[in-house]
Amino acid sequence: MKTVDIVERIEGEAKLVCQWDKKKISDVKIQFLNFRGFEFILKDKPVLDALVYTPRICGICGQAHLKATVEALENIYKNHNEELTLTNKAKLLREIGLNIEIIDSHIKWFYMFIMPDIVKFSQNSLDEYSPLKGKKWLEASGVASETIKSLAIIGGQWPHTSYMIPGGVISDPTLLDLVSMQNYMDQAIRFYEDSLVGIELDNYLDFKKSEDLYKVKGDLKDFITISFENEFEKIGKSYNRHLVLGDSLSFEKGKVNRKLIKNIDYENIEELTINSFDIDKSKVSKEAYTWSKTALYANNFYETGPLARAVVQDRSFVSDVHKHYKDSMFTRVLARMDELGFLLHKTKQLIKQIDINEESYIKPKVSLSDFKYGVGQGSVEACRGSLYHDVEIENGKISKYDVITPTVWNLGPGVDGKLSTSQKAIVGSDSLEKAKLILRSFDVCSVCTTH
């Protein structure tokens, strides 16, 4: 038996095509049927215009694309032995901006993109989580829109600013601006403490064992309770391989495939189109079923995202939950909400480290247009996982631009008989609703996937 269902509320939509055998999903294909062609749009455009285009790949994670672009462009300078100097202030302002975007995304994701589906599994009606009307939905929406203001202080606006450029950032905040940003972080922390986990942030960040789950109160407790009632800690497990490409002040790069390796080599990244659609029809196989490509690291499927970050960085609480419940749907969601607390704390610290007397921007001595030819790569940790940009330029124009988004890592099509990360997680599910939940647990961004 086959079922075909459209899944919405994943920053776009996808089609879930399931094969059923004895009331369990025996095979699944996730189809992304929308293609906007950014890699083609970018071709032949003046190099720095990439800073305006790439944030527009995605409305919720645009600043991650911006940071990946600016780092890839700066990498071009490095490959030409003209490495740019960035002040600490510039580096901090970039990372703080990205973190704020992640914080905003996680808050919205929990209350808008997954809790409405989780509460359906509860005995209670839990009206407060109702989209658009429920008290908790509205409160979360309000906190997200307040928090994002702190990014607007340094970027001018959100969504869509290009405040990061090769050499630094375009803004020069005052100390009062930084204090205001800290205020916004404090407001978000208050929300985290009062509504989401029900305990003080410092106490939460002290959690070390999975037993500490029982200390959680608030909305996250609703999630935990419903999960255990429905055995979500047993479903959604995949290869349990984790990948973090981006290195920063907040996260550490590395991969876990049975054991942790901290070294990342971009040469191990492979993008395949065996089961993907292509503009060049002659290259499309009969088996192609989605516009998403496949991404492999060292020939394997990996998961990327908050869980991967927590595992690679070995954050005690999530690591212990992971030890008990592996890469189940439960662990994945918990890791994301844990990351929210982690980032709130971390970002506040980062803001305090800024020395406003440093320069925001140091003009590069040469322009990228002066290079006859150049290549560069950049990877950042975006809301949903590792984001990778690879750019080639010639005579001041972009000759090639490749983007691999987190959702491609997680939800790209399997190849050569091997299931992809999300396919493996879904196969074996005994209900369509659970399959959709597992899909959502990856925090899918459909528009990014196919760009």
Added chain:
Amino acid sequence: MNSKIKKPKIVWLQAITCNGNTHSLLSANANRLKLFLDSFDLVYHPSLTTDILLDDLLKKEEDIDFLLVEGAITSNKEFFQISDQTTSEVLKKLVLKSKYLIAVGSCASYGGVHKKFEQNSDILGLEEALEKKDILSLIHPIVNLTGCPVHPEWIFQTLFSLKEYKQMSLDEKGRPKEIYSYLAHHGCTRNEYFEWKVEAKSFGLKEGCLFYGQGCRGPMTHSNCNKILWNDVNTKTRAGMPCIGCTEFDFPRNNMLETKKNIGIPDEVPLGVSKRAYLSLAGVAKTFKIDRLNEKIIK
């Protein structure tokens, strides 16, 4: 709120888009968003509502008061489909049930960023994608809220005023006059630098006008960003990023982060100002070096 008065029904459609307009809406001032949700019935939004899928919506007979579309339209099914149909098919079905049609953002207004995908020659804004027979049910011309993304207040003010006054004054491009008659330049905190032609020496400074070197399109761009501010707190030009003219129909352009000059003279000068007038004034202003304006604001 008189609950006897039925709330106007809104359907939000996402076509070829990055969803930026949705996230701009969600980032609106919380009180404004709450009033909006209380005053209108948001029947369907592909990122927010859970009780109905697009497929179900298309099958329902119900009328729609306001159809809000985010994203460009195509009839090419291979490149883009939603709910097993093309965005063009879905759009036309929904428009036939609607009284007002609002293009939310530059992509829906004229194609925006996505029009640059030349491998599909059929990427259009709403106006171009619809024929006369498709819009027979509309009781008002299509409203184009250009912007990349749109400002949430432009959506709220448009909907609230159409709800109250039933019609809205639009410019020759279909944009609400009261929003788009202003220029992004109006209200920028760097205006004094513009007046005295003090160029920003580089990016990353509080001082200086971004018009001369950094490509700021503020004086040529219709929007009221610097009047109402973004996210309640700021704008790009105030922060130090040039306006890239995203509400204009030629966005995106080339070399958006630098000013096009011809032998040192800006290729384009403020809207409606002749080049002769601009250069005469610029020449005089440049002659006088105002010390205060050439120093740091905060010493």
Added chain:
Amino acid sequence: MSLKEEKKNSIIEKSLLLFSKKGFYNTTIPDIAKAMSMSVGNMYNYFKSKEELAKFAIKYSTNILANDLREINQMEASSRDKVFLFTRKYLENVQKSPEVIEYFLRVYLSNREVFNKDCEGFLCVSEFVTEVMILLDEGAAKEEFRQQDFFPAFAMIMGALGGFAFLAGEKVLEKDISTYSDDVAENIYRALKYED
């Protein structure tokens, strides 16, 4: 133009001739008044001081050039043609009214102390500079002129023309000044022209 302004211009025209014959410093307000058949008192109704007259004179002389160049700028013609036309017009002015260009070269450029208050920078020559900017802007926009900084381009034009006016003033030219027009224009054009 009002009667007063017309009268002012006549005074300037006469003054320039006197400056040319007697020298700027040797010419006094009474000298000018006598040449205009006006009383000195009446002169002060038009110009409060010789300094004021001097500054007005520079605006007057450059405005002649500005008007000529504005007319040429507004024509439907290639930028190359405009360079040739303006060069011709400029040299015609040098021939017809040498006292005007002489005043600019030998009084304005050489006596900064007279002009450095209220005539700083381009202030008193701005109308003419604006027209040169428009010529360059249009030329570069049409890709007839190549991209470069404004000042070298400006100096190229003014240097070539001013230098030639100087030679004419020194009376060293062998032929009639207008016969050199196309050569001078060609030099200016080649210096500015677009290269692929």
